[in-house]
Amino acid sequence: MRPAERLFRIIRILRTANGALTASQIAQKLEVSKRSIYRDMAHLIGSGAPIDSEPGVGFMLRDEFDLPPLSFTFEQLEALALGAKTLALIADDDLSTAAKEALEKIRDAVPERHKAKLDAPHLMVVPPKGIEMPTKTLRRLRRAIDENLVLKISYRALDGGQTSREVYPLALTNFGPKWLLTAWCTVRKDFRDFRVDRIDQLSDLRRKFVPTNGQQLSDYLKRYST
Known part of the structure; x- marks a missing residue:
């Protein structure tokens, strides 16, 4: 789990808690060490997050921490819910968990009469039968894209040939x-597209690339949209 995602989840855990939570309780929910939680809390408090802490009691989020009110039509909420359900099935573990949490927030936000509609059969998403998503690889690729990390991949082509490539990861696209x-x-x-399920090995070369003209995702999209 990336640090930024962990910070977001700590805020969500505190928002839904009934009272103060200790570092041990939060660490157990996130499956990390207490030391990591204390470090994250110091970062959040130092960044201005309205978190109260008391030795022997725990941490509590003050009421003023919230997003500005947003207004959605029910159809817009249906669209968001369907997208969250889909991601929960096809994404890596971290993004899947975030999608499930987002869906719960949507359900909590709508009137009681609409909750059943969000779970109605016409909004069900069926997981791909007999296909296991490459969740660990997806998580690593998302991180590499976010941080502009150069990767070395061992790739199995459709003809069975094996190649080794050094790549600058730019985007992930889902096709069912x-x-x-x-x-x-x-x-x-040049740009290349690689099926993630055919990446047999993936190595982080521990260096970053600087996106330059002609090598950016926007250049790729222009090429294939004309």
Whole structure:
């Protein structure tokens, strides 16, 4: 779990808690160490988050921490709920959990008479049958895209050939049961799309790339939209 995602989840846990929570309780919910929670709390409090802490009692979020009120039509909420249900089935573990949490927030926000509609059969999402999503690889690819990390991949082509590529990861696209990685390939000196389920090995080369003209996702999209 990335640090930014953990901070968000700590805020959500505090918002839904009935009273103060200890570092041990929060650490147990997130499956991390107490030391990590204390460090995260120091960061949140230092950043201005309205969190009260008392030794021996725990941490509590003050009431003023909230998003500005947003207004959605029920159809807009249906769309958001359907998107969250889909991500919960096809994404990596972290994004799937975030989608489930978002769906619960949507359900909590609507009147009681609408809750059943959000769970109605016409909004069900059926998981791809017999297909296991490459969740661990997806999580690593998302992190690499977010942080502009250069990757080395071992890729199994459709003809069975194995190639090794150094790539600049740019985007992930879902096509039903399949995920596609769009990247700049330093070997081909061009954009390439790789099926994530055919990436056999993935290595973080521990260095970052700087997006330059001609190698950015916007360049890729312009090429294939004209």
